[in-house]
Amino acid sequence: MRLSDFIVQHVDRIVDEWEKFAATLTPAADSMNSVELRDHAKAILLAAARDMNTAQTKSEQIAKSQGEEIGKTPTLDQAAASHGELRHTVGFDLVQMTSEFRHLRATVIRFWVESLTSPEIAYFTDMIRFNEAIDEALAESTAAYAERVTRSRDIFLAILGHDLRAPLQAIGMSSEILMRKTTINDADMAYIKAIKSSGRHMATMVGDLLEFVRSRLGSSLPVERKPMEMTVACREAIDAAIAGHPDCDPTFTSQGETQGEWDRARIDQLLQNLIGNALQHGASPHTISVTLTGSEHHISLSVHNEGEPIAQEAIGSIFDPMVRALNEEAGTHNPSTSLGLGLFIVKEVVNAHGGSITVTSNVGDGTTFTVVLPKRGEAPRSTQSL
Template sequence: MRLSDFIAQHVDRIVDEWEKFAATLTPAASSMDSVELRDHAKSILLAAARDMNTAQTKAEQIAKAQGEELNKTPTLDQAAASHGELRHTVGFDLVQMTAEFRHLRATVIRFWVESLQAPDMASFQDMIRFNEAIDEALAESTAAYAERVNRSRDIFLAILGHDLRAPLQAVSMSSEVLIRKARLDAASLTYVERIKSSSRQMATMVVDLLEFVRSRLGISLPVVRQPMEMASACRDAIDEATAGHPNCNPVFNHTGDTHGEWDRNRIDQLLRNLIGNALQHGASSHQITVTLTGDEGYVTLLVHNNGEPIAQEAIGSIFDPLVRSANEQEGNPNPSTSLGLGLFIVKEVVNAHGGSITVTSNFGDGTTFTVVLPKKA
């Protein structure tokens, strides 16, 4: 009997074995009934049998073995993807879910081989096609499972970031009240100022985290354009960023008309992260130069610092989320307090405004980030 026919004829017996094995995958399986344990096993098996009966050339077989989309089976993919999602929902880990497919493969082959009287070349071809189908199902289940893991993590981070804002705001407001109304000696005032500064830094990290999660969940960065003056925003950002570096003597140059329509809150994020990055990864003197040029339809912002340049192999990934510089990983004496999201947020803000950002970095010239933003949408 051909393997596809054997699967269709003995599908319930095979699924019984699936259920017995799935029941051993504790602790999640301990509270599951028979229907939940069997899940999409029958659908996967019958779809695999149908896939095995479709015509396939040698080239198509090779392409499928390499994971290409050619001649995939929609019903098999749908059943496998649903299985991966549900196994994540009920608490199976990824190793347990993949073990189900390993056991299924072994069970089918064992039952079928036991039924064969005299295997021939067609039998070997059947085994190849069956393994292809199971591999496709396993890949779809794993992808769906991983997507659920990622989304669950992102939702957790979003909730965490959201819930952290209230206590941070309370800390910040309390420190502000103490500074204004309490009669504090010099030492106590220093401590309260430090609390206020630290809560502000933590709030910035929470905002960056929420923006990262927003992008991960497929939500574009919203911008509300209003008339503003970019040079003023640059001065405010420089003052805020350098408040913790009393020895820093930043240079700010601006020419031309720097009025335009941008989202001021987003621009503040961009400037705060770019300038903070320059201070963090520049030379020990924390010397930075910010240059702003206004032209007819756009402004160009350059943020420059000296110090250890960015490795050329890292340039391509510097705007990726959760990427930390090689210098920091090797033990920078000024370790960052960020989440590695600063430049990712910068890129998102630039993209939301329809602009562009580039970076150059070498030993002779230092590191320069160049942002070009149109003045209007």
């Protein structure tokens, strides 16, 4: 009997074996009933049998083996994807879920071989087609499972970041009130300033985390443009950096008309992250420079630091989230307080304003990030790394 016909005739027996095996995958299986354990097994098997009976060219076979969409089976994919999602929901780990497919493959082949009286050449083709179908189902199920894992993690991070804001605000307000008291000695004042500075760092990290999660969940970075003076924003960002780094003395130069329409809160994020990045990775806090130039329709902002250049292999991923490839072990001036999200947030702010950002880094010239922003709303421009 051909394998596809065998699967159809014995599908319930095969699914019984699936159920028995799934019941051993504890602790998640302990609380599952028969229907939940069997899940989409029957649908996957019947879809695989239909796929095996479908004519397939050599090129389609090669395409399927390489994971391309050509020749794939929608019903098989849908059943497998739903299985992956539900297994994640009930608490199976990825190893347990994939082991179900391994056991299913072995069960079908064992039952079929036991039923055969004499092998035929066509049976080899049946084996190939069945393995293709199971591999396709496994790939779809794993992809769906992984997507659920990622989304669950992002939602958790969003909740965590949101809930951390309240205690951080309380720390900031409390330290501000304590600093206003007149009876505090110098030693106590230093402690209070350290608490305030640490709270500000944590608030920045939480803000970056929330923006990252928002982008992961499919929400673009919202901006509300209002008239503002970029020179003022730069000076205030530098003042904030100095408050957190008393030994910091960056230089700032501004020329041209720097008035425009931007989202002030987003611009503050951009400036804090760029200046903070320069302080983090510069050879000395005294070699940080911020340059602002205004033209008729755009402003150009450059933040420069000396020190170890960014490795060339890291340039292409410098704006990716969770990437910290700025030679952190090369003796940077300050210990890291970053989640690896700062430059990602900078890129998102730049894109939301329809601007561009470039970075150059080498031994002789140091590292310079240059942001160009239109003074009025324009269609978004691509972010670049040079």
